[in-house]
Amino acid sequence: MSTTSPDQAVISEADLRALGVQAYEDLGLTRRDAEDACRIMVLADLFGISTHGMSRFESYGERLVIKGINARPAIAVERVAPALVKVDGDNGVGPLVGMRSLQAAMDVARECGVGIALARGSNHFGPISPYAYIAAQAGFASMIASSATTSIAPWGGSDARLGNNPLGFGVPNPEGRPFLLDMAMSVVARAKIRDALKRGESIPGTWATDKQGLPTTNPKQALDGFLQPMGGHKGYGLALLVDLLSGLLSGAAYLNHIKSWMHEADQPQNLGHFFLLIDTKILGPQRWLAERMTDFASILHASPPADPARPVIVPGEIELNKMEHQRKHGISLDAATLQVLRQYASRSPAVRP
Amino acid sequence: MSTTSPDQAVISEADLRALGVQAYEDLGLTRRDAEDACRIMVLADLFGISTHGMSRFESYGERLVIKGINARPAIAVERVAPALVKVDGDNGVGPLVGMRSLQAAMDVARECGVGIALARGSNHFGPISPYAYIAAQAGFASMIASSATTSIAPWGGSDARLGNNPLGFGVPNPEGRPFLLDMAMSVVARAKIRDALKRGESIPGTWATDKQGLPTTNPKQALDGFLQPMGGHKGYGLALLVDLLSGLLSGAAYLNHIKSWMHEADQPQNLGHFFLLIDTKILGPQRWLAERMTDFASILHASPPADPARPVIVPGEIELNKMEHQRKHGISLDAATLQVLRQYASRSPAVRP
Numbered sequence: 195m196s197t198t199s200p201d202q203a204v205i206s207e208a209d210l211r212a213l214g215v216q217a218y219e220d221l222g223l224t225r226r227d228a229e230d231a232c233r234i235m236v237l238a239d240l241f242g243i244s245t246h247g248m249s250r251f252e253s254y255g256e257r258l259v260i261k262g263i264n265a266r267p268a269i270a271v272e273r274v275a276p277a278l279v280k281v282d283g284d285n286g287v288g289p290l291v292g293m294r295s296l297q298a299a300m301d302v303a304r305e306c307g308v309g310i311a312l313a314r315g316s317n318h319f320g321p322i323s324p325y326a327y328i329a330a331q332a333g334f335a336s337m338i339a340s341s342a343t344t345s346i347a348p349w350g351g352s353d354a355r356l357g358n359n360p361l362g363f364g365v366p367n368p369e370g371r372p373f374l375l376d377m378a379m380s381v382v383a384r385a386k387i388r389d390a391l392k393r394g395e396s397i398p399g400t401w402a403t404d405k406q407g408l409p410t411t412n413p414k415q416a417l418d419g420f421l422q423p424m425g426g427h428k429g430y431g432l433a434l435l436v437d438l439l440s441g442l443l444s445g446a447a448y449l450n451h452i453k454s455w456m457h458e459a460d461q462p463q464n465l466g467h468f469f470l471l472i473d474t475k476i477l478g479p480q481r482w483l484a485e486r487m488t489d490f491a492s493i494l495h496a497s498p499p500a501d502p503a504r505p506v507i508v509p510g511e512i513e514l515n516k517m518e519h520q521r522k523h524g525i526s527l528d529a530a531t532l533q534v535l536r537q538y539a540s541r542s543p544a545v546r547p
Numbered sequence: 548m549s550t551t552s553p554d555q556a557v558i559s560e561a562d563l564r565a566l567g568v569q570a571y572e573d574l575g576l577t578r579r580d581a582e583d584a585c586r587i588m589v590l591a592d593l594f595g596i597s598t599h600g601m602s603r604f605e606s607y608g609e610r611l612v613i614k615g616i617n618a619r620p621a622i623a624v625e626r627v628a629p630a631l632v633k634v635d636g637d638n639g640v641g642p643l644v645g646m647r648s649l650q651a652a653m654d655v656a657r658e659c660g661v662g663i664a665l666a667r668g669s670n671h672f673g674p675i676s677p678y679a680y681i682a683a684q685a686g687f688a689s690m691i692a693s694s695a696t697t698s699i700a701p702w703g704g705s706d707a708r709l710g711n712n713p714l715g716f717g718v719p720n721p722e723g724r725p726f727l728l729d730m731a732m733s734v735v736a737r738a739k740i741r742d743a744l745k746r747g748e749s750i751p752g753t754w755a756t757d758k759q760g761l762p763t764t765n766p767k768q769a770l771d772g773f774l775q776p777m778g779g780h781k782g783y784g785l786a787l788l789v790d791l792l793s794g795l796l797s798g799a800a801y802l803n804h805i806k807s808w809m810h811e812a813d814q815p816q817n818l819g820h821f822f823l824l825i826d827t828k829i830l831g832p833q834r835w836l837a838e839r840m841t842d843f844a845s846i847l848h849a850s851p852p853a854d855p856a857r858p859v860i861v862p863g864e865i866e867l868n869k870m871e872h873q874r875k876h877g878i879s880l881d882a883a884t885l886q887v888l889r890q891y892a893s894r895s896p897a898v899r900p
Contacts, residue, residue, distance in 0.1 A: 275660025275829045277630040307628025308663045310825065335796065337690075351850030351859040365791045373791060375784040400753065407853030425777030431728040431862040434847075438718045438726060442839050443688060443830055449846045470823065472663065476628045477796055486795050493802045494787075497704030500760030506704040509784040 203532050204524040211236050214248055217538035218287070221258040222265030227290050234289035237324035239525050242516035243376075245385075246321040249531045253318070253455060254287055255538050262460040263287055263317055271298045277306035280444065281313040285462040288319035292340075295469050296325050300334060303471035312444035313467040318342070318455060323376040323513055326364030329471055330372035336364045337470040341441035343463070344450045346380060347420040349430035352407030354420055355450050359436035364510075367487035368480040374510030379433040380421035387413050400426075440466040556885050557877040564589050567601055570891035571640070574611040575618030580643050587642035590677035592878050595869035596729075599674040602884045606671070606808060607640055608891050615813040616640055616670055624651045630659035633797065634666040638815040641672035645693075648822050649678050653687060656824035665797035666820040671695070671808060676729040676866055679717030682824055683725035689717045690823040694794035696816070697803045699733060700773040702783035705760030707773055708803050712789035717863075720840035721833040727863030732786040733774035740766045753779075793819040 205213075211232050218228030238247030257263040267286030271294070273279050279298045283291030295311040303309030322338045329336040342357030362376035381401050390397045391413035399409045402416035410416050423429025441448030446466025453461045474483055491508045499505045520526065558566075564585050571581035591600030610616040620639030624647065626632045632651045636644030648664040656662030675691045682689040695710030715729035734754050743750045744766035752762045755769035763769050776782025794801030799819025806814045827836055844861045852858045873879070 275826070276658070277662075278660030278825070278829060280830070305629070306659055306661070307631030308659070308661050308823075309630075310661045312830070335792070348847045348850045348859040350852055350854065350857050351847070352853050353850050355846055355850050363788045363791075365788075365796070373787065375788055377778075377781045377784065381778065403853070407851075424779075424781050425730075425734065427862075428730045428777050431730065434726065434862065435716045435718075435728055438716075438843070439688070442843055443718070443825070443827065445831070448839070448843060470661075472631070472796070473628070474796065476631060477633070477665070478798070486801070490791070490795055490801060493708055494701045494704070497701045497706050497708050498760075499703055500705050500756070501703065504703050506701040509780075509787065 201529055203527050203529045205527060205532065206524050207236060207240060207521060210239065210248065210525055210527070213532075213535045213539055214251070217251060217255070217535045220538050220541045221255055223287065223290070224266070227286070230293040231287050231290040233328075234293060234320045234324045237327060237517075238321050239527060240517040240520050241321070241323055241513035242520070243321045243323065243513070244527065244531075248535060249528060250318065250320065251531065251534050251538065253459070255534065257317070257455065257459050258287070260460045262455075262458075262462070267291070269294050273302065277302050277308050277310065279309070279311045281311050283313055283316035285315050285317070285464075288317040288465070291316040292319035292325060292467055295467055296329065296338075299469040299471045300329065300332060303334060303473050307473050307476045309471045311467075311469040312440075313469070314444045314446035314464060315462070316446070316465045316467055317463050318465065319467055321376055322360050322362030323364075323374045323510070325469070326362050326374050326376070327372065330364040330366035330374070333366055333368070333473060333475045334364075335366065335472040335474055337468070338362050339436040339440045339468040341437050341446060341448060341452060341466045343452055343454050343456070345421060346423055346430075346433060347403065347407050349423065349427045350407070352403075352405070356430075356433050356437060357452065358421060359433050359440070361432065361436050365487070366474055367484055367491075369484035370488050370491070371508075371514050372510060373487070373508060374513060377424075379423050379429050379436070381424045381429075382421070384417070384421065387416050391417065436468070439468040444468070554882055556880050556882045558880060558885065559877050560589060560593060560874060563592065563601065563878055563880070566885075566888045566892055567604070570604060570608070570888045573891050573894045574608055576640065576643070577619070580639070583646040584640050584643040586681075587646060587673045587677045590680060590870075591674050592880060593870040593873050594674070594676055594866035595873070596674045596676065596866070597880065597884075601888060602881060603671065603673065604884070604887050604891065606812070608887065610670070610808065610812050611640070613813045615808075615811075615815070620644070622647050626655065630655050630661050630663065632662070632664045634664050636666055636669035638668050638670070638817075641670040641818070644669040645672035645678060645820055648820055649682065649691075649824075652822040652824045653682065653685060656687060656826045660826050660829045662824045664820075664822040665793075666822070667797045667799035667817060668815070669799070669818045669820055670816050671818065672820055674729055675713050675715030676717075676727045676863070678822070679715050679727050679729065680725065683717040683719035683727070686719055686721070686826060686828045687717075688719065688825040688827050690821070691715050692789040692793045692821040694790050694799060694801060694805060694819050696805055696807050696809070698774060699776055699783075699786060700756065700760055702776065702780045703760070705756075705758070709783075709786050709790060710805065711774060712786050712793070714785065714789050718840070719827055720837055720844075722837035723841050723844070724861075724867050725863060726840070726861060727866060730777075732776050732782050732789070734777045734782075735774070737770070737774065740769050744770065789821070792821040797821070
């Protein structure tokens with residue numbers, strides 16, 4: 195492990211995983227559960243999605259300590275139909291409930307060609323691309339989604355009633371890179387608006403509304419207001435759809451029945467997730483799929499770029515390039531994140547609450 | 548039937564259906580196939596989506612006459628796994644292949660809780676909300692998508708390599724209105740840019756690019772260029788995902804392997820469709836689902852509107868309101884569309900090519 199700047203640290207994948215597993219164990223998880231949760235979180239950091247990787251130990255850890263999240267959940271998988279399972283996460287750590295749901299959906303998809311897991315009783319489960327990547331490496335196309343704390347107003351409304359619900363997809367290429375798409379429903383993250391405020395710049399009128407629900411170019415008013423969904427009413431519709439699939443149909447909370455992990459950290463959120471898996475090995479020979487997927491990417495790459503410095507990319511390439519680089523050269527991480535991990539990992543079991 | 552203006556006509560649902568079925572029969576379809584295809588097209592007009600309803604007889608009819616579309620397809624449904632069917636549309640009319648694929652997916656979903664149909668060898672299949680509505684009325688949540696003729700440049704690219712691929716969803720409410728979402732991937736339809744040109748107005752820079760792939764506010768340059776996907780790179784990713792699910796995995800054509808129905812009307816397009824059905828009756832009692840769906844809509848409706856004249860709506864309400872109105876008062880249709888239908892319907896079998 196080496197340090198590149200006072201704020202950044204570099205750590206190997208193996209060391210980060212070991213540290214994460216130890217931190218989770220010291221927070222009360224079993225070793226197996228800690229390993230499953232860390233699988234998603236380490237992949238997030240490998241992909242460069244550091245806002246959704248190990249940095250989340252700050253909130254996950256705090257909620258485990260105050261028992262807002264259950265360290266020893268009895269996760270229950272119920273197969274309600276040949277291709278359909280319901281998962282009760284028992285308020286476990288999100289990436290753990292997510293991994294178990296993914297595994298359950300893959301299990302039934304192997305039998306039925308298609309499998310869906312609907313999870314309830316969960317928490318923030320990290321980014322979607324790690325799940326989609328694991329599925330793709332096992333030959334499954336996937337659609338994965340989660341409900342989230344409310345932060346967006348209904349289209350035309352003026353108070354937060356839906357989450358910036360993530361939605362993602364993966365499609366495997368047996369001889370190349372999978373297609374990976376992972377997106378939130380807002381045009382931009384709040385961080386971009388905060389950056390504009392710091393620089394004293396105005397923002398495009400499509401990013402956010404003020405607290406009355408009216409579009410604004412003023413970053414201060416935007417931060418007091420609501421993020422706008424991408425594509426206007428289309429993104430509003432998609433965010434609702436994610437909440438319907440992940441929250442409403444799964445038996446989880448939905449819309450503003452969802453409690454905030456920030457303001458009610460000691461309460462179960464009852465978030466829901468949706469996992470759809472399709473076994474591509476049933477659709478044709480692996481060679482057939484590989485040829486089509488490779489041709490698909492080639493067609494896109496061959497479009498002459500509008501800006502020669504920025505060639506066309508296929509979704510997932512940024513994350514997969516980052517992973518290749520960081521597997522060789524180590525994972526770049528906020529020093530503060532490592533410090534949080536080390537604090538949890540070094541706690542003596544005797545001082546645990 | 549009454550006429551409201553020289554350009555508009557009003558016709559009852561039953562009369563429109565009968566006329567459509569007769570037109571299709573005179574174009575060579577069997578009565579059963581004609582009825583299945585008209586089920587989707589009449590619903591499209593009932594919903595007020597007249598651009599994707601019976602007005603399509605203009606292109607469908609022309610292509611049937613020149614044998615670009617097969618009037619007597621042998622549609623083959625192959626169940627490749629318990630929950631997964633592949634459909635070969637044999638170059639039949641799109642709404643017919645769509646209806647058969649929907650039925651096949653519902654059949655396996657009844658058994659497995661989940662069902663997917665992947666269709667190839669198809670053509671433009673109309674809008675998505677009619678399929679999602681039929682599914683919702685039978686108790687199924689759905690995700691439905693189709694590939695389409697290429698009209699959008701890859702994000703950062705400068706030539707048309709992907710379609711404005713429609714994607715839609717439905718979730719039933721056993722005691723109320725279903726959630727119905729139906730969207731194309733562009734920010735706006737080309738028609739809106741043509742309108743701006745006519746009025747001599749500029750357009751927002753997010754709608755389209757010029758032919759070099761650079762954003763433009765000039766409607767003329769935009770019409771020579773490409774539609775922009777909604778949400779920028781996010782819409783680009785979603786359009787690709789739809790093509791992967793509908794086109795690539797189904798064995799259909801994809802990206803610019805798809806032939807244009809305008810420029811190569813006599814050639815099979817080999818479009819693909821994706822139908823995912825989830826049997827909500829397995830998830831809980833109908834009363835439970837109805838309560839949650841009704842509560843979901845109430846929460847959204849209760850958000851104070853930013854503009855008091857435009858209350859918050861739930862996706863599907865515009866279409867369902869329109870259907871209620873038109874079932875009572877007749878369907879409003881372009882007079883030209885009715886004329887096309889009557890021409891086909893009145894052709895003597897003897898003059899058919």
